[in-house]
Amino acid sequence: MISEAYKTGNVPGPLTAVVVDGRTAGEIINAAKNPLFVVGSMLVTEEAGGRRLSEYAIEIAKRLSARGCVTITTANAISVFKDVKDVNTKIMGLVEVVDRLQDPNWGANDKPHDLVVFLGIHYWMASQGLATLKHFAPHLRTLTLCFMHHPNADWSFPNMSREDWGKALEEVVQTLR
């Protein structure tokens, strides 16, 4: 299934994202050997399904940390992890992490990644970062968990209301090992 980009003018080319639901997104993350979770500035400001977006991000980050995976916080997203334990975070600018991800040998935990998961990043920065990875990081697959559909990802949620977004994120959390 395909979807229209959230920003209707964002029509990059013939290769566009496949739409996934929360459960499928969770399974994609489960299937990855070393997924990298990248979260952005919207964690500080956004809500999903009546909860703070950061609460979902922390849940996902905790599950991934239990698998030895890293969560990269971009912009000021680290501030929501201030008192959170059991989460392996690193701070980098979005473009810094995307730049390094073009190198198939680079890993935030010193191991190469096979999946990058975006959540809560400014729409256009996320879109442009995903475009870089689409073109210049063929060793990676990309997944976004935002309520805005991203055509430059391999997999993306469709455009959805914040209420439905909360439900989809809840499904992701429930599906994660």
Place this chain on the structure above:
Amino acid sequence: MKEGPFNARLKSLRTPNLSLSDLEISIGRVKRPEEVAEGEEPMGPTPMPGIKDLRYWDEILLRRYKPFYSPICDMCCFCVFGKCDLTGNKKGVCGMDIRAQQGRWSLLTAVTGLSTHFSHAKELVEWLIETKGPDVPIDMGEKTPVEAPITRVVTGIVPKKISDFEPVLDYIGREIGDLVASIHIGQESDPLDFESKVLHAGMLDALSMEIADIAQICALDFPKGEIEPPLVEFGVGTVDINKPVILCIGHNVAPGSEILNYLEEKGLTDSVEVCALCCTAHDMSRYRSKVAKIVGPISKQKKFVRSGFADVVVIDEQCIYTDLQEEARKVKAAVIVTSPKAMRGFPDRTNAPTDEIVKELLDGAPGVLIFDPEKVAEVAVRVAMELAPRRQKYKGLPDVEKIVSLAKYCKHCKACERACPNSLKISDAMYAAADGDLSKLAELEDKCFGCGKCETECSRNIPILSMIVKAAERQLKEERSKIRAGRGPITDYEMRMVADTWGSGIVPGCIALVGCANYPGSEREVFEIAKEFLERGYIVVATGCAAMAIARYKDEDGKTLYEKHHGIFDAGGMLNVGSCVSNAHIIAAGIRLAVVFARRIMRGNFAEIADYWLSRTGACGIVWGAMSQKAYSIATACNRFGIPVILGPHGSKYRRLYLGRREEPTPVYNVKTGKRRDEVLMPEHLLYVAESKEEAIVTAIKLCMRYNDFTEGRRSKIRHYVDAYFKFFGRMPEDLKYLVRSEDDIPSEMREVVLEELKREGWEPRKLPQQELVDVSTLEKEKLWTFEAMRRGLRWFTV
């Protein structure tokens, strides 16, 4: 004291082990100042460089800061071979791949920005020569003997009169031809060579801006580096709409200045209100600070015109909504367009009798095109005076009752939110408005760019922008504050005073807030960024839309930052440099520093000057509302000069950044010994995009660090970096091991926690640069023209 080929004067020098003041060093015999004519400044290696001549410098930059591409389109539709899909590693029919295609787009964008400034400069110089004569002296005031640093550095020319800029403009025109030719199918193919040309375009852009601003400063007697230029009235609320109102929009001061002249000549200054938007507003207020009022930046264009305040709208050039004349027509305002670059379909009435043109406009003609600024002035004033009573400020805004009914009509499909550049929460505001609460609509105004894209997407034709403007009417009318008139150059005198502290890093940096108004959130963020740096003792300089955004807000004491802070180029100074073209003075400031602090040769000596900027001078540009091609070429200009720039999130759509990697050591060279050593890359990036205001602030602090910071300087910068990190992110930065060279770099009050962090990261002290030397990081010794000139005993400096 005997004078020698090496002369240096330091007001003070402090290291952990040494403290000196009023230090003068002079080695060997040199010519006395009276023996040396100004023209004897040696000419460097690259006067008027062509597109290949500074490729070696660009290669140095691009090895350190590799182009980072993020395509916004996977296709190429540039020629009729295609359309070609370039996704991944695919090549187009012509052989071009996606990386080279991004390089080409980058060049196209930069050349567009360059050409716009070049054309602006050329038009201004030609007009000023025609009206003021070719011999207008290039006199930037006694405190600024180096009149045109960028012109000297790039071309080697020392302009004495305004017509001396003509050969410089000819040179830029020739280079633009070569740059544009490189874009053609079957020409350039290598991304790095594209980028070298992009950097060349940037440098020429800086040159064009300098010419434009110096020409208007000298010919129209704008402020010449005044530290306290007059305060100018700013904001929608300052416009007296009970008078006939003429609104000028754009970037070319010619029509606006003639309107002000005409009013003076006719004794009508008090009878007609003259206000302006965008850089024309800056420049008109530099011309007549007590008369011309600044309404605001581009985000106010449609909002102001729709409000119906203006009786006559005069459009010149650049960054003017291309449907603005339609907006004016809706409120029955007369439109006069004035630039051959933006004729907008109107008939050319330049040679028609003035009475006839006035009658046409009063009879309801949609607009006229007049190329003669004097005629524009007479027509604008006469039409405004006759039309104002007839229009009685016709308004294009719905009343409150209508807003409520329109909001009820909204079907909440959110097409407007998806179309909005900032995805403003319009639907929520509509729900509230339908219940009679307009406050949420009013709140959107501050974040609204005023483009009206929301309206074009609305299937029910709801005038969303008009509703926002009406809901915010009271706050717009109360928008009254003060902005310093654009001061023009940073003077050589100021540079002398700040050279030792800025050059050594003790003044932690200069933050340049420049560019457009395409902010990712509230316009207020620019004010907040400026305030943060001023309170930290940085020098804050601003131009264009950003300078206006800063003026719009007041602090807790009810003062704008221009009223609160001094206007000197020194710690804690808040400077409005001027319009877009005044950005040249910011780049020139670093050139002046290189001259004052290190006696670098300017003329035709681009790479050595740029190297000084890169390795010594702590500064960072922030283009928080990046939107235009000009903003891209200005940023690129800074980059070729070695100045890092941070873009706001929308800047990611420019498709290209220059990113470094802190973990990859890079070579630096000692200027005296030529000895190479590896160092942490610094500044870390040359062109970066930040996602949030907080990220922009901490990154700018970091990007002000330089190889050659004195210990005190680096210590001060580390202090701000750690402090800002805790303030915004609540924790210690993770990259301190790259920034702290020795324990002396650590501020005493945070020594324990920083050392603990460094220990955890496996940090080891590194060798400091030898501080008595200027450590030229990127050039081979034989290319150091300044030192060769010193060796030969020349003395060329005039400041």
